[in-house]
Amino acid sequence: MNDAAKGQEFVGRLYELIAEYEASPASLSAESFGELYRRVVRVIDLSGESGSAAFALDSALFNVVSIEDIDRSDLRSVVSHALTIYHRYHADYGRGYEQAYRWCEQSRRQPIPDLSYVHTYLVPTLLKPGAAGGNIDVCLFLLEQLGQFENLENSPVWDDAQATELMAQEPGEIAYQLARRKVKYSADKLTKVPETLEQCLQKDRVFSKLHADHSEAMPVLAHLIMVYGYLDRDSWWSRFRRGVSGSMRGLVKRMAGDYVAYELTKRKGAYIVQVMLCVLILAGLALGLFGWSYRSSQRWTEINQDLDTAVNRLDEVSANRQHELETM
Numbered sequence: 001m002n003d004a005a006k007g008q009e010f011v012g013r014l015y016e017l018i019a020e021y022e023a024s025p026a027s028l029s030a031e032s033f034g035e036l037y038r039r040v041v042r043v044i045d046l047s048g049e050s051g052s053a054a055f056a057l058d059s060a061l062f063n064v065v066s067i068e069d070i071d072r073s074d075l076r077s078v079v080s081h082a083l084t085i086y087h088r089y090h091a092d093y094g095r096g097y098e099q100a101y102r103w104c105e106q107s108r109r110q111p112i113p114d115l116s117y118v119h120t121y122l123v124p125t126l127l128k129p130g131a132a133g134g135n136i137d138v139c140l141f142l143l144e145q146l147g148q149f150e151n152l153e154n155s156p157v158w159d160d161a162q163a164t165e166l167m168a169q170e171p172g173e174i175a176y177q178l179a180r181r182k183v184k185y186s187a188d189k190l191t192k193v194p195e196t197l198e199q200c201l202q203k204d205r206v207f208s209k210l211h212a213d214h215s216e217a218m219p220v221l222a223h224l225i226m227v228y229g230y231l232d233r234d235s236w237w238s239r240f241r242r243g244v245s246g247s248m249r250g251l252v253k254r255m256a257g258d259y260v261a262y263e264l265t266k267r268k269g270a271y272i273v274q275v276m277l278c279v280l281i282l283a284g285l286a287l288g289l290f291g292w293s294y295r296s297s298q299r300w301t302e303i304n305q306d307l308d309t310a311v312n313r314l315d316e317v318s319a320n321r322q323h324e325l326e327t328m
Contacts (some may be wrong), residue, residue, distance in 0.1 A: 025133025061100035147180035
């Protein structure tokens, strides 16, 4: 089977899956959907090498996007726009085989450029609660596919020095940019290399706050944070040290101002001070526990001695009483 025939088959099967979803949203399988979608994207990439293959795939896409109302479901709408935009940029190459793309373009609510449409409609659609029948794995997959397309167009990705700027964005844009970075960079870079944007946000507990604040209003963002491994899973020592650090930073703020406190926490010396404070606090707790245990031990010894004295006294009184009875 040639690439054109494969493309027609995969496109047909993908839209059959979408039709099944529209009839029964709970039937949508993220694994099956993702596999078919990737195959269609792969065929689009290959069809760019052949004008006839690009034309055949455009025809296959036009047949499926035009036969039903493109806005019949959120999934159909996002997939139709995403695939036809991708085909236009990575298979057509100006050959004019963009009938499917033009059909979808006419249905847009606003006549805006493709990347703007991705940001203003497709991404927000995927991030709405209940999108794709509540299948957040499918939503996250499509979010990454949109990010992959934009990365291929050399659209700038937020770099590691822009954590503050990123946090000024809306939660939906934050989710999308995190997905773009996840697609572009390796997981080891994002979660293990110091001073990456993700490491900075995790250190400042931004991910924990986003997860808590948007678990219901934007479940895909909360799911993304969990799946990408950005949610804090600290040991008790890390939580304890962070608490000491926060107390120390608050004290410094009151004494020397916000800037000094911020700069201090960025220095290696601050880490040493934090560790020393933690050790001192733990040592104080240990000494307090030891002292309490020692005092408790002494008290129990005194109580036992008092009890022994009382028992001996009772025995003595009992013995005297018995002797009096015998002599009567």
